[in-house]
Amino acid sequence: EAGVVQSPRYKIIEKKQPVAFWCNPISGHNTLYWYRQNLGQGPELLIRYENEEAVDDSQLPKDRFSAERLKGVDSTLKIQPAELGDSAVYLCASSLAATPNTGELFFGEGSRLTVL
Amino acid sequence: QKEVEQNSGPLSVPEGAIASLNCTYSDRGSQSFFWYRQYSGKSPELIMFIYSNGDKEDGRFTAQLNKASQYVSLLIRDSQPSDSATYLCAAHSGAGSYQLTFGKGTKLSVIP
Numbered sequence: 755e756a757g758v759v760q761s762p763r764y765k766i767i768e769k770k771q772p773v774a775f776w777c778n779p780i781s782g783h784n785t786l787y788w789y790r791q792n793l794g795q796g797p798e799l800l801i802r803y804e805n806e807e808a809v810d811d812s813q814l815p816k817d818r819f820s821a822e823r824l825k826g827v828d829s830t831l832k833i834q835p836a837e838l839g840d841s842a843v844y845l846c847a848s849s850l851a852a853t854p855n856t857g858e859l860f861f862g863e864g865s866r867l868t869v870l
Numbered sequence: 871q872k873e874v875e876q877n878s879g880p881l882s883v884p885e886g887a888i889a890s891l892n893c894t895y896s897d898r899g900s901q902s903f904f905w906y907r908q909y910s911g912k913s914p915e916l917i918m919f920i921y922s923n924g925d926k927e928d929g930r931f932t933a934q935l936n937k938a939s940q941y942v943s944l945l946i947r948d949s950q951p952s953d954s955a956t957y958l959c960a961a962h963s964g965a966g967s968y969q970l971t972f973g974k975g976t977k978l979s980v981i982p
Contacts, residue, residue: 794878796958796972797914810969845913859970861913 756780758862760846766868772834775865779827779848786823787859788831789845797845803829836869843867872897874961876973884981889946891976893959896940900961903935903942908956908975917957918944949980 759778767773779786784805789797800819802810805826814821818837823829833840843866847859873896883889895903902921906914920926920933920942932945942961946953956975963969 794974796874796960796974798972799969858916858919859914861915863913 758846758848758860760844760862760865762865763863764866764868766870767836768870769838770835772832773836773867774830774832775844775846775867777829777831777846777862779829779846780860783848783850783860784826785849786829787847787849788821788829789847789861791843791845791864793842800831800844833867836867838869841867841869872900872961872963872969872971874959874971874973876957876959876976878974879977880979881976882979882981883949885949885951887949889949889953889978889980891944891946891957891959891978893942893944893973894940895942895959895961895971897961897963897971898937898940900940900963902962903933904960904962904970905931905933905942905944906958906960906972908958910955914958946978949978951980951982954978954980 786803788800791797803823821831843864845864846862875894904919905917908914918933920935926933930947934943958975959973
């Protein structure tokens with residue numbers, strides 16, 4: 755069974771440029787998450803989807819970040835314009851359900867963004 | 871501010887020894903706790919979760935939870951060089967909103 759697939763794996767851009775990341779979750783997983791992981795830190799939740807609905811986007815910097823999950827499967831995370839502080843690894847994860855006791859999050863390999 | 875605190879390490883243990891990783895959390899409403907392992911340049915993978923006070927064992931791994939002290943730990947017995955990684959502690963912050971808060975992680979090095 756394929757895991758969570760993310761692309762691109764690496765992206766280097768200049769500040770003020772736009773960037774987009776794509777995520778394909780595990781088949782059948784209705785819950786999808788985008789996390790940001792800075793160097794030496796733990797992942798921080800940006801947004802959580804239940805099917806196509808964003809149910810928790812309180813940590814998403816909405817002035818420059820946007821996300822969508824059309825048809826409740828694939829998702830994209832966009833940053834426009836990018837700033838130096840956005841350099842991080844953007845992790846996509848999925849789970850069968852947002853049940854805290856048993857719901858294991860499966861992470862993709864991440865998209866490493868470097869903003870110059 | 872809900873926080874999960876971990877000693878960033880590095881924690882070095884000799885091969886075959888017991889590695890003890892510790893974590894404290896600030897939100898008394900936290901219900902479930904997770905240990906993820908993250909190899910350098912890789913994504914986190916779940917090792918164990920625990921939600922009842924006491925110990926939970928799975929092979930060489932034992933998770934311990936003390937809700938009164940707001941303390942979670944992970945013991946790795948017979949540590950192997952392949953256990954060398956960063957271990958992330960995470961807490962679920964209660965019903966109504968699935969917010970999984972991660973600590974910064976503890977880097978473990980198992981010396982052959």
